[in-house]
Amino acid sequence: MSNANSNSTDVIIIGGGFAGVTAGRELSNLGLESIILEGRDRLAGRTWTKESDIGIPLEMGGTWVHWAMPYVWSEVKRYDLPLYITPFAEEAYWKTRNGLSTGTPDDLADVLDNGMNQLLSRSLEAFPTPHDPFPLTDLAHELDPKTIEEAINELDVSTEEKDVLNGIWALHFNCDAERGGFTTALRWGALANQDWKYLAEITERYKFVNGTQELLNAIQNDSKSQVKLNSPVTSIDEQEDQVVVTTRDGQRYSAKQVIVTVPINALKNLEFNGPFDPNALSIAQAGQASNGLKVWMRVQGQHKPFHCLGTSQDTLHWIQYENDLDGDSVLVAFAPDASRLDGNNVAEVQKALHEYRPDLEVLAVDSHDWVNDEFAQQTWTMFRPCQLTGDATTLLTKHTRTWLAGADYAHGWTSFIDGAIESGMRTARRISRTL
Numbered sequence: 001m002s003n004a005n006s007n008s009t010d011v012i013i014i015g016g017g018f019a020g021v022t023a024g025r026e027l028s029n030l031g032l033e034s035i036i037l038e039g040r041d042r043l044a045g046r047t048w049t050k051e052s053d054i055g056i057p058l059e060m061g062g063t064w065v066h067w068a069m070p071y072v073w074s075e076v077k078r079y080d081l082p083l084y085i086t087p088f089a090e091e092a093y094w095k096t097r098n099g100l101s102t103g104t105p106d107d108l109a110d111v112l113d114n115g116m117n118q119l120l121s122r123s124l125e126a127f128p129t130p131h132d133p134f135p136l137t138d139l140a141h142e143l144d145p146k147t148i149e150e151a152i153n154e155l156d157v158s159t160e161e162k163d164v165l166n167g168i169w170a171l172h173f174n175c176d177a178e179r180g181g182f183t184t185a186l187r188w189g190a191l192a193n194q195d196w197k198y199l200a201e202i203t204e205r206y207k208f209v210n211g212t213q214e215l216l217n218a219i220q221n222d223s224k225s226q227v228k229l230n231s232p233v234t235s236i237d238e239q240e241d242q243v244v245v246t247t248r249d250g251q252r253y254s255a256k257q258v259i260v261t262v263p264i265n266a267l268k269n270l271e272f273n274g275p276f277d278p279n280a281l282s283i284a285q286a287g288q289a290s291n292g293l294k295v296w297m298r299v300q301g302q303h304k305p306f307h308c309l310g311t312s313q314d315t316l317h318w319i320q321y322e323n324d325l326d327g328d329s330v331l332v333a334f335a336p337d338a339s340r341l342d343g344n345n346v347a348e349v350q351k352a353l354h355e356y357r358p359d360l361e362v363l364a365v366d367s368h369d370w371v372n373d374e375f376a377q378q379t380w381t382m383f384r385p386c387q388l389t390g391d392a393t394t395l396l397t398k399h400t401r402t403w404l405a406g407a408d409y410a411h412g413w414t415s416f417i418d419g420a421i422e423s424g425m426r427t428a429r430r431i432s433r434t435l
Contacts, residue, residue, distance in 0.1 A: 015261030017045020022424030024225030039232030049211030069418035096163035116196035123189030130190035174292035238274025265377035283391035343367025380415035
């Protein structure tokens, strides 16, 4: 057991994002003590409510929640947190090989509808219990080698439809669609009951009025877990009766169990010594698929709510109106490749925006490059072909005294705040039964 001055505890938690603080709270409620070792100078991981020069606090990472996400929704109601609803778009702009089209959101939805319905038509057959997907079905094994781009190209739809399908899935995967595994799309589809319009609502409409930080603080305030910031971990040594964790500054901590909430692409930051070494898996070396960017911008003047959709080849492939701000408009955008855009450069962002809206003037921008962030090295996890039925199954199901938890390792909404809370809760509960 630990005390305020002890480096020994029941459970060490590496990472203070939503999975980490949820695990700490659950362990506290179960009478177990824990220490959270966080490499950054703040909690929250890949969620970050930042005071921005744009003029309002911004979500630099994870943002959206919905009542179809059961774990985060239970926290919304537990702490009685208010939500902001992004206004419905009134205008739509979409790019294909035929050029730029304009119309209403319904016009764009009509172009997407046939192909999206076809793509997701077997979601529940592949994942009949989407919050409990293991063991995987034969159909999931059959479809896992296929990319989402290959699945799109097999459809009997027009080239325009294929282009917008490429764009919407490049958005969901936060990378070029040819990198993404088809089964990951089907997992999302199953969680949204095979309804692509409902999936869009779930993933991009509702967010916290006071930021994700309000929820994270509420969870942490209900926890007795000790937090040690600026404590990046370098090694995990699993022994017969304990786990010893060493930080960059040479501090050593010991516990009966350890929970690692490090993203897949950053696992290689750690040295694992013991019976379970995630870095021995090819997924830890190759990484998952996402390598894009989220960009906020303030543009001059008030404008009707709108959204823009591009393709994997565009610098920005999604732009969405969020709110008015003192007579100006705030937009959020996504790029499929972080290496192709400096999201903190007004001129570069303006050039990318002008491919859709040459009438808008960018006044200020803000972005965080998670791909080049030491402790993330990716945005949200999206599996590549063959990963789900291979190494990802191991990451999501295997444990010794070393456990993996986080949005990357969720059984349901992988890559969302909901998945982080789910995995943190599940892992803490399972550990409690071993102690």
